Amino acid sequence: xxxxxxxxxxxxxxxxxxxxxxxxxxxxxxxxxxxxxxxxxxxxxxxxxxxxxxxxxxxxxxxxxxxxxxxxxxxxxxxxxxxxxxxxxxxxxxxxxxxxxxxxxxxxxxxxxxxxxxxxxxxxxxxxxxxxxxxxxxxxxxxxxxxxxxxxxxxxxxxxxxxxxxxxxxxxxxxxxxxxxxxxxxxxxxxxxxxxxxxxxxxxxxxxxxxxxxxxxxxxxxxxxxxxxxxxxxxxxxxxxxxxxxxxxxxxxxxxxxxxxxxxxxxxxxxxxxxxxxxxxxxxxxxxxxxxxxxxxxxxxxxxxxxxxxxxxxxxxxxxxxxxxxxxxxxxxxxxxxxxxxxxxxxxxxxxxxxxxxxxxxxxxxxxxxxxxxxxxxxxxx
Amino acid sequence: xxxxxxxxxxxxxxxxxxxxxxxxxxxxxxxxxxxxxxxxxxxxxxxxxxxxxxxxxxxxxxxxxxxxxxxxxxxxxxxxxxxxxxxxxxxxxxxxxxxxxxxxxxxxxxxxxxxxxxxxxxxxxxxxxxxxxxxxxxxxxxxxxxxxxxxxxxxxxxxxxxxxxxxxxxxxxxxxxxxxxxxxxxxxxxxxxxxxxxxxxxxxxxxxxxxxxxxxxxxxxxxxxxxxxxxxxxxxxxxxxxxxxxxxxxxxxxxxxxxxxxxxxxxxxxxxxxxxxxxxxxxxxxxxxxxxxxxxxxxxxxxxxxxxxxxxxxxxxxxxxxxxxxxxxxxxxxxxxxxxxxxxxxxxxxxxxxxxxxxxxxxxxxxxxxxxxxxxxxxxxx
Numbered sequence: 086x087x088x089x090x091x092x093x094x095x096x097x098x099x100x101x102x103x104x105x106x107x108x109x110x111x112x113x114x115x116x117x118x119x120x121x122x123x124x125x126x127x128x129x130x131x132x133x134x135x136x137x138x139x140x141x142x143x144x145x146x147x148x149x150x151x152x153x154x155x156x157x158x159x160x161x162x163x164x165x166x167x168x169x170x171x172x173x174x175x176x177x178x179x180x181x182x183x184x185x186x187x188x189x190x191x192x193x194x195x196x197x198x199x200x201x202x203x204x205x206x207x208x209x210x211x212x213x214x215x216x217x218x219x220x221x222x223x224x225x226x227x228x229x230x231x232x233x234x235x236x237x238x239x240x241x242x243x244x245x246x247x248x249x250x251x252x253x254x255x256x257x258x259x260x261x262x263x264x265x266x267x268x269x270x271x272x273x274x275x276x277x278x279x280x281x282x283x284x285x286x287x288x289x290x291x292x293x294x295x296x297x298x299x300x301x302x303x304x305x306x307x308x309x310x311x312x313x314x315x316x317x318x319x320x321x322x323x324x325x326x327x328x329x330x331x332x333x334x335x336x337x338x339x340x341x342x343x344x345x346x347x348x349x350x351x352x353x354x355x356x357x358x359x360x361x362x363x364x365x366x367x368x369x370x371x372x373x374x375x376x377x378x379x380x381x382x383x384x385x386x387x388x389x390x391x392x393x394x395x396x397x398x399x400x401x402x403x404x405x406x407x408x409x410x411x412x413x414x415x416x417x418x419x420x421x422x423x424x425x426x427x428x429x430x431x432x433x434x435x436x437x438x439x440x441x442x443x444x445x446x447x448x449x450x451x452x453x454x455x456x457x458x459x460x461x462x463x464x465x466x467x
Numbered sequence: 468x469x470x471x472x473x474x475x476x477x478x479x480x481x482x483x484x485x486x487x488x489x490x491x492x493x494x495x496x497x498x499x500x501x502x503x504x505x506x507x508x509x510x511x512x513x514x515x516x517x518x519x520x521x522x523x524x525x526x527x528x529x530x531x532x533x534x535x536x537x538x539x540x541x542x543x544x545x546x547x548x549x550x551x552x553x554x555x556x557x558x559x560x561x562x563x564x565x566x567x568x569x570x571x572x573x574x575x576x577x578x579x580x581x582x583x584x585x586x587x588x589x590x591x592x593x594x595x596x597x598x599x600x601x602x603x604x605x606x607x608x609x610x611x612x613x614x615x616x617x618x619x620x621x622x623x624x625x626x627x628x629x630x631x632x633x634x635x636x637x638x639x640x641x642x643x644x645x646x647x648x649x650x651x652x653x654x655x656x657x658x659x660x661x662x663x664x665x666x667x668x669x670x671x672x673x674x675x676x677x678x679x680x681x682x683x684x685x686x687x688x689x690x691x692x693x694x695x696x697x698x699x700x701x702x703x704x705x706x707x708x709x710x711x712x713x714x715x716x717x718x719x720x721x722x723x724x725x726x727x728x729x730x731x732x733x734x735x736x737x738x739x740x741x742x743x744x745x746x747x748x749x750x751x752x753x754x755x756x757x758x759x760x761x762x763x764x765x766x767x768x769x770x771x772x773x774x775x776x777x778x779x780x781x782x783x784x785x786x787x788x789x790x791x792x793x794x795x796x797x798x799x800x801x802x803x804x805x806x807x808x809x810x811x812x813x814x815x816x817x818x819x820x821x822x823x824x825x826x827x828x829x830x831x832x833x834x835x836x837x838x839x840x841x842x843x844x845x846x847x848x849x
Contacts, residue, residue, distance in 0.1 A: 219536045226737045226740070227737075230738050230739055284476070352737075353735030353738065353740055353743070353756075354735060354736070354760065355608045355609075355735070356735065356757070356758035357611060357612055361735070363760075365735050365756060369754050369756050369762070373752050374735075374743075375738070376738035380751070
């Protein structure tokens, strides 16, 4: 993970955190709400231009050079101000990466959101968290187990995080409302999903919190749920999967957890129960078997207070002013790209371009909506 | 494991096996049916005296010197002949350790019975076997899973071995009657337990076999079941535990399997189901999780044809004729013993007695009914 080398974000997560000025926060919000800017691109832009304001100014040119079909849509100052105002009126706080209230572990993930919208008790976000996730169509036994586990882990001082879904998620939240639980939303704070969990969401706010990286009025689409799952695992020291079918969202969360260096636990289930296929599969792959809270606590206790093990990338060298890629370099790099993800290192080697030029060309393509970034420094053409 | 250095038993289990003469077999039967002679003592006696006949002659003196309260009961030639005759009339064969029909893997265990009573198809005993064991009060799902696993492993060429109990055992046998299954009895062949499994036992005989180390008319007592379990695991390459409560017989079988270097598998179950506590516990301890036959086959395939890894003890030096322990040595050794198991090596070191003298004193105490042998060359006073 690259800690952006700018005054806006501290280099070390050990510090108390800095606070953005209102103007900076507005720029951050505009940048992350602009087209084709995801958390990784945001980070790259901030690294490259030193500030969100500098990046915003550079966006149109970058996208044009990347071959965008039409001018890139940049979030307006007015839209951003409107979002801030709406958030304030609903007691939702926009917390920036690097600020004291930003959850420490989430900060360590590769694609941590630059801003998270938080309502409820922000202190809950810096308690040690365990995620409990699982099937929506859970069995009575699965629900009961999720409740017991959430209650016992809550009593042991852990905040329970989950996705507010029907089934296991709901049971885990409900059993830890009193001790503190964090629900990560796939949509904005104005779109609690499923609607029947609005009361639960309201109850969570007293001790716990609701978290979203999306605009308040964002209605969650199917593809927002898997993307959201990286935040559930990213907040937690470890995740427990209770009743998950094959190819379920819970397994996606487990995959994120592994990539993020988090502990993965699973509750066993009957080999004949399709709802246990996913969790049993995780156990075969080496997840820790859980039948009681002590199984989780035993593993995570020694980890608490220690940041997760993640690969650290070298911070990039500052871009010299005249380091713009030439048209032929851009063509050569684009020709090397295709739908199959390739490593940026390979691209540098094969194209003969300098790393700085490579980064700029990739940023351009990305902002033009033509490039996708994957984990492990892999990229592909869309 | 010590291969007795006598013409009666081949040194290597790779050979075709020898056959005992009728007279030798009679002596073996008399020796193992005599008081205080278990499989380990039998082995020690055969090593020491070179033949069962020699051991039989030595028994009274040994027991007397060991401090037996009354003369040791030695099985009479008439009783042994009667047992042979009864076995023959019921088509039960008494197969001796080292003979071709004696199951190869069972032969490798520390306390393999010198003689096993076999009915049915003896060829089944030298096929690769998987044991499937579990709860008597199994759930419908557990029974169905045991059936499916036994059927699939049977179709893959494995003989299924189990204990003929109600529940999981019965389901596993029933599903593998057509492909071959071996039931190990806790009592003799005349006492099928539970009685309602008489028909199942009869059906097993066509492709599979019934095995017992007890006299035909032996009515099984509670303590015969755990002892019998070592033969279920001893026959098999690996054992699968399906639904086992805490402190259940299936866990005893799993412990034997570990001691014997066999693979241990367990089917997962709900953390809320007490019938799955034992199997989930095994999984936590490192047993391989099984949801289908392939999980078992993948692990055992590379092991087939390879003997289990067991610690090999040095064969003892032949006892010089005048190597009888003196009364003071006997007293010193006995004083070192108590109800807590101690290692024979420690006894040799602490007593200053020679290993040969130590062996003789321990045999004497054992035959006097005063000594218990445990695994790992540990002994304690009764």
